[in-house]
Amino acid sequence: MITPILQHIHVFYHLVSTMKISIFLFMSLVFQGVGLDTEEGKSVMEGDPVTLNTNLTELKTDDVIEWRFGGNGSLVARIKRSVNINPIYEDNNETGIFRDRVKLNNQTGDLTIKNITSQHSGLYKLKIKRDNKNSYHDFSVAVYSRLPVPVISRHLSHCTSLLESLLPSVSKCSVLCSVMNVSRVNLSWYNGSVIHSSISVSDVKTTASLHLEVEYQDNNTYRCVINNSIANQTQHLHINELCHTFANFNHLQxxxxxxxxxxxxxxxxxxxxxxxxxxxxxxxxxxxxxxxxxxxxxxxxxxxxxxxxxxxxxxxxxxxxxxxxxxxx
Incomplete structure (x- = not known):
């Protein structure tokens, strides 16, 4: 009775081992010659150059490098060392956004985009063929506009501006920090190193402003800051210069x-x-x-x-x- 049971256990163990080997061989065949796809983020200021690296020190004789852009995979540049030493540049986009802007390093295959604009934001796909194996790498490039310096002004209503020189002063002063034609930024008031208030601007270019009310006797510790992920601009508030000793009435007053x-x-x-x-x-x-x-x-x-x-x-x-x-x- 025990012997048949042991035989069945042995057969089952053999089947499991065979399945493991088969799965391993199948995965090896599927992924043979195919590198895993990886993605890297790049942020750059408009007008600056950006370089996308292949991480290769030197191209071999049979290497093939291809750079493509966008969802439709338009070819930007290609080099095949077995056929030609110099790279081939193509721009299938009707607007010609890469014309006279890209350069492919014929030693490493790195792609450099000069004088980049917001049109060059998007996904870049790199394909490397070496020793009959393909590897892929994606680059997500975000292009940011150059940031203007914030402008701080006295926040006066029509009524307040009319009455300011006629009425006695009060203890508070209302100011406004503004920036024009900006997108994907944060606009903030800081008191020293602490954020007092902040707003975010979406992808659509617009004019943003942020209000602040301070005491006349406050120290000049306030500053207005505009920033994105790679840059910032700062403007300091000078209370004595901007806030005169006149009333700053609200609407009801x-x-x-x-x-x-x-x-x-x-x-x-x-x-x-x-x-x-x-x-x-x-x-x-x-x-x-x-x-x-x-x-x-x-x-x-x-x-x-x-x-x-x-x-x-x-x-x-x-x-x-x-x-x-x-x-x-």
Missing amino acids: CLAFIVIFSVSSIIITHFVHKWRADKVYSKIPSQNAIRPTDEESNMDSSCTFEDKKPVMYMTGQQEIYTEKTTCVK
Whole structure:
């Protein structure tokens, strides 16, 4: 009874061993002559050169080097030492983005792109054929625009700018840090080495700004920084130069002041007009009737009521009608 069981165990063990050997041979056949694909990231500033390395010290006689770009695998450069020593450059892209920009090292196969632009961002594929074996290497290249220096300005609303020189100062000053035509960056306010606030900008080029409110008595420890993965630009805030000792009103304060100012103006205008009118009337005699001369009295005696009309006198800007009459014949 035991012997058949041992025989079955032996057969099973033999089958497992055979399967291991078969899997090993199969994998060896599949991957024979094929190198594993690896990827490397490269970041570069726009206008600078970048070199993608093959990690070969010297090309052999039968080596073949191919560089391709983009999702469609357009051929950029190729060298086959058994056929020609000098590399072949091709640009299948209709825009000709690699024309007069690439150089292939005929000793190592390294690819150099000169005066790189954002159009050259993307995936580069390297194929090396050596001793009838192929190896592959990918490069992900990211091209960043050159960073502008941030501009710091006083953050004033229309109302604040109007009232700033008229009202007493307050303790706070509002400033704005701005950059134009940027993408894939971070804009931050630092207080010393500590981040006070920060925003991120997407891939689309745009204008970014970041607000900061400081005390007039603060030290000049604030700075505005724009940065990406490979570079940064900094602008320091000089509070004494930028923040004058005038008020920095918020929106509600400005509206309140405008209302008060308007009402006050109306009241003052009313009282000025009333004062000027009272001043004019004070110059009129207490008896409005002006005594006529003897000649006028004789003339009046022969006039009827309908013949009389009021006489207007101009006093300053006021029109005064008196009881003095004239005869209309």
